[in-house]
Amino acid sequence: MYLRIDRLAIELPQPKEPDPNAAAAVQELLGGRFGEMSTLMNYTYQSFNFRGRQKLRPYYDLIANIATEELGHIELVAATVNALLSGSTRPGEPETAPLSIAKDLRNTHHFIATGQASLVGNSMGGHWNGDYVFSSGNLILDLLHNFFLECGARTQKIRVYEMTTNPVAREMIGYLLVRGGVHALAYAKALQTLTGVDIPKLLPIPKIENDKFPEARKFEERGMHRKLYRFSPEDYKEIAKLWNGPAPDGSGNLEVVDGPPEGGPVPDLPEAPESFAPEYHPEELAEIAARLMRG
Secondary structure, eight states, X not given: OOOOXXXXXXXOOOOSSOOHHHHHHHTHHHHSTTSHHHHHHHHHHHHHTOSSXXXXXXXXXXXXXXXXXXXXXXXXXHHHHHHHHTTSSOOOOGGGOTTGGGXXXXXXXXXXXXXXXXXXXXXXXXXXXGGGOOOOSOHHHHHHHHHHHHXXXXXXXXXXXXXXXXXXXXXXXXXXXXXXXXXXXXXHHHHHHHHOOOGGGGOSSSSOOXXXXXXXXXXXXXXXXXXXXXXXXXXXXXXXXXXXXXXXTXXXXXXXXXXXXXXXXXXXXXXXXXXXXXXXSHHHHHHXXXXXXXX
């Protein structure tokens, strides 16, 4: 079962203006081959399919717990896409073509399929694919794949970072660079206990430290690169047997934190009546909702 909290993993800055082409690039980090949908669904199905869970509890707990954090990551990337798209068009009667700007933008699917909101797809408009999920049943192979997946995801985050200076996108990417680094190191340490190979020495991939990115450096200064959050009131406590010892950068010890990060508010997206979202006359729906809340 899952417990959902109505907050984002971090507080996103308010966009100063829409940036729909940046939203198109950020989509890769949600629904691309190495996006957050892939990390979420890979770890989720590996935890569903895990054999020998009681005998191998620390490894099961690690995969299952990180999978839960990834739920918050897809939410965060989707919120970033939505923020970048918000305000791209203006209300108007249909005959005035109020969405005409969209025909010249990078991803028209945002304006046709979702009412100016995020997609379960990549930067080219292609849909996320369940074939991206790797769940072999072999623990070492799955952990090795997860390590590779996190490194591939980091590479693409850095490339998208270099594509846009938008502060909303960069804040989100900076945070995910730090959290993805935690996950890559956690899988590397797990593999090291199973194989004796010093896999953490491969990190970071690419060979550039997170502190080169101001937004990531800010989160590392708070120690978030040393923390593995435990997303359960009582379960997944065995992750402490894998996530411990000194951090590779010498900044302190790795620690398991009971509970999620403090996070930030979920933005309230404004109505877009030109896209019929939530309706052409949104004030009518608001009146209905107000009556329900009074009742």
